[in-house]
Amino acid sequence: MREFKGRVIASGTVTAEALVSYGGLNTLASFQKALQFGDKTATCGDQNNKDLYGKQMAGKALCLPQTIGSTTGGLVLYCACSMNRQPACMLFSKPIDSLAAAGAVLADVWLDNIQMPVIDSLGDDFLQYVKDGMKVSVKEDGTVIVD
Amino acid sequence: MQLTNEQQAILDGAQGETLAKVMKTLIKYGEVFGAEKMVPVTGKHNHLVTSFGLKALGPVYDLMEQLISSGDISKQTFSVDPRPLDKNVPANFLQNFIFNNFMYSRQDYYEDQLSKLGLMDKNAFTCTCYMDEVGNKPQKGDILSWAESSAVVYANSVLGARCNRNSGIMDIMGSVVGYVPYFGLLTDEGRKATWIIEIKTTKKPEAQLLGSAIGMKVMEEVPYIIGLDKWLGTELNDATCTYLKDFGAATASNGAVGLYHIENLTPEAVESGKTLLSENVKTYVIDDYELEKVYKNYPIVWKNPDSTPKLCFMGCPHMSLQQLKDWTDKVEQGLKKSGKKKVVIPTVFTAAPGVLEEFEKTDYAARLKATGVITSYICPLMYMNNPLSGKMPVITSSNKLRTYTTARYYTDDEILEQITKGGKK
Numbered sequence: 001m002r003e004f005k006g007r008v009i010a011s012g013t014v015t016a017e018a019l020v021s022y023g024g025l026n027t028l029a030s031f032q033k034a035l036q037f038g039d040k041t042a043t044c045g046d047q048n049n050k051d052l053y054g055k056q057m058a059g060k061a062l063c064l065p066q067t068i069g070s071t072t073g074g075l076v077l078y079c080a081c082s083m084n085r086q087p088a089c090m091l092f093s094k095p096i097d098s099l100a101a102a103g104a105v106l107a108d109v110w111l112d113n114i115q116m117p118v119i120d121s122l123g124d125d126f127l128q129y130v131k132d133g134m135k136v137s138v139k140e141d142g143t144v145i146v147d
Numbered sequence: 148m149q150l151t152n153e154q155q156a157i158l159d160g161a162q163g164e165t166l167a168k169v170m171k172t173l174i175k176y177g178e179v180f181g182a183e184k185m186v187p188v189t190g191k192h193n194h195l196v197t198s199f200g201l202k203a204l205g206p207v208y209d210l211m212e213q214l215i216s217s218g219d220i221s222k223q224t225f226s227v228d229p230r231p232l233d234k235n236v237p238a239n240f241l242q243n244f245i246f247n248n249f250m251y252s253r254q255d256y257y258e259d260q261l262s263k264l265g266l267m268d269k270n271a272f273t274c275t276c277y278m279d280e281v282g283n284k285p286q287k288g289d290i291l292s293w294a295e296s297s298a299v300v301y302a303n304s305v306l307g308a309r310c311n312r313n314s315g316i317m318d319i320m321g322s323v324v325g326y327v328p329y330f331g332l333l334t335d336e337g338r339k340a341t342w343i344i345e346i347k348t349t350k351k352p353e354a355q356l357l358g359s360a361i362g363m364k365v366m367e368e369v370p371y372i373i374g375l376d377k378w379l380g381t382e383l384n385d386a387t388c389t390y391l392k393d394f395g396a397a398t399a400s401n402g403a404v405g406l407y408h409i410e411n412l413t414p415e416a417v418e419s420g421k422t423l424l425s426e427n428v429k430t431y432v433i434d435d436y437e438l439e440k441v442y443k444n445y446p447i448v449w450k451n452p453d454s455t456p457k458l459c460f461m462g463c464p465h466m467s468l469q470q471l472k473d474w475t476d477k478v479e480q481g482l483k484k485s486g487k488k489k490v491v492i493p494t495v496f497t498a499a500p501g502v503l504e505e506f507e508k509t510d511y512a513a514r515l516k517a518t519g520v521i522t523s524y525i526c527p528l529m530y531m532n533n534p535l536s537g538k539m540p541v542i543t544s545s546n547k548l549r550t551y552t553t554a555r556y557y558t559d560d561e562i563l564e565q566i567t568k569g570g571k572k
Contacts, residue, residue, distance in 0.1 A: 026551075028532075032203065035203035036202065036250065068403060071196045071315060072294075078206060079203065079205070079207060098313065099314045101176060106316055110168065110172070
């Protein structure tokens with residue numbers, strides 16, 4: 001078990017199974033198909049992301065360095081939250097990028113009853129340690145415990 | 148964050164609950180990046196990234212409806228990215244059915260919303276809003292609330308305006324409330340370069356390839372490019388601006404570049420030179436070998452890599468008027484050389500509606516039509532972004548289109564050869 005400490009972007013507590021993208025997450029490419037075709041498990045549709053392609057993202061502790069791609073990224077994340085197809089939490093090893101931050105803030109301010117803790121700056125160690133399927137617990141103060 | 152009395156009053160609800168939420172959103176967004184104040188948006192027009200009535204984005208249209216209902220529309224008129232549909236672009240029966248009845252079934256509804264929110268005019272749909280023919284060209288020093296990565300990087304780098312790489316929705320929120328958080332590329336410090344890029348090629352580098360190499364190396368950081376003025380000159384004329392449009396789009400999509408400086412060429416580099424460099428800059432040298440290496444490393448995501456291309460898209464970002472004219476000459480010459488009358492692969496050149504309107508007034512339009520090339524205002528990315536089109540073997544010289552879709556990248560010369568001669572796979 002290891003404990004990591006990051007910065008809280010959207011607070012909350014949650015325990016979920018880890019799903020790891022070692023490269024940047026292209027939000028539009030990853031979520032579009034799931035939002036378009038009613039896939040409640042949010043299966044990743046980004047063929048360029050070998051870590052996530054074909055895996056279910058909804059309800060998982062999504063561990064990643066940053067998001068990349070189209071500047072629609074923030075609104076796509078907002079839509080995923082609004083349609084209840086969001087990850088259980090998003091855990092960034094690097095400082096969060098502007099697109100993911102926009103999605104997290106939009107969901108936080110404009111949606112009721114949606115909880116998706118977002119923690120950033122967890123460090124490169126975090127991404128090296130965490131693997132798919134590990135149990136991840138997020139605390140209110142930005143502490144992330146990986147079993 | 149330190150707010151003015153007026154900003155605090157908006158946040159406290161003096162101008163309604165919805166505008167208070169808009170302000171709260173922008174403040175929280177700014178605080179993530181250490182912004183200490185909100186500054187007025189000073190550009191004449193905004194530019195939005197979300198142009199498509201995609202059924203999947205219902206929650207976005209609900210949010211827009213909240214803004215319209217409460218009367219919180221944009222304080223600036225705005226242009227918006229290209230439309231996702233155009234009947235001029237070849238599509239089979241199934242594609243047309245899915246585009247019109249399923250994917251983009253909310254297009255008319257959303258365009259009506261855009262009109263109510265402050266759309267410049269019914270043709271203001273393009274990613275190259277800064278073209279003279281479109282009329283949304285910011286001034287140096289203007290503070291913007293734009294999204295669309297290719298337009299943001301152009302406005303920052305070539306025009307000297309100041310804008311962060313905002314997400315969709317955040318873009319319109321800035322012009323609804325009239326303020327944006329002051330951080331990143333809005334600040335002098337954020338505009339300093341952390342990379343020196345030395346260009347040591349033996350010929351003018353392909354814009355889309357050079358942008359890709361730099362984007363993948365520096366990601367979201369600011370590069371200061373040395374040696375490119377040898378190939379581009381020191382004047383921001385039509386040809387150079389067109390080059391920088393394509394170059395910038397590749398840096399922004401293959402990486403996440405929001406601003407670049409080119410020594411002796413772009414406005415801030417001309418003004419301040421190497422004082423734009425941060426301490427401890429990193430260096431990346433680009434020569435012919437490096438560009439070749441980058442090109443060779445692009446994954447080919449076609450199911451059958453040897454497929455014959457079924458469509459060619461040029462114009463992501465949208466082509467300039469000069470580019471349309473130059474390519475008319477090139478296609479004619481290519482066809483003459485190969486002894487053919489028309490292009491051998493269905494080919495679409497995309498440009499802003501205003502640019503196409505001007506192009507139609509020239510004799511180039513009839514000449515291009517005679518070659519079989521189709522012109523369109525469509526967004527190639529939106530055309531490609533679905534499972535049916537994704538399975539089509541499409542070729543392009545756009546590195547942005549390559550990055551976001553299954554389209555395969557070729558250099559301009561290779562594209563010309565393929566569409567006029569065929570044979571090369």
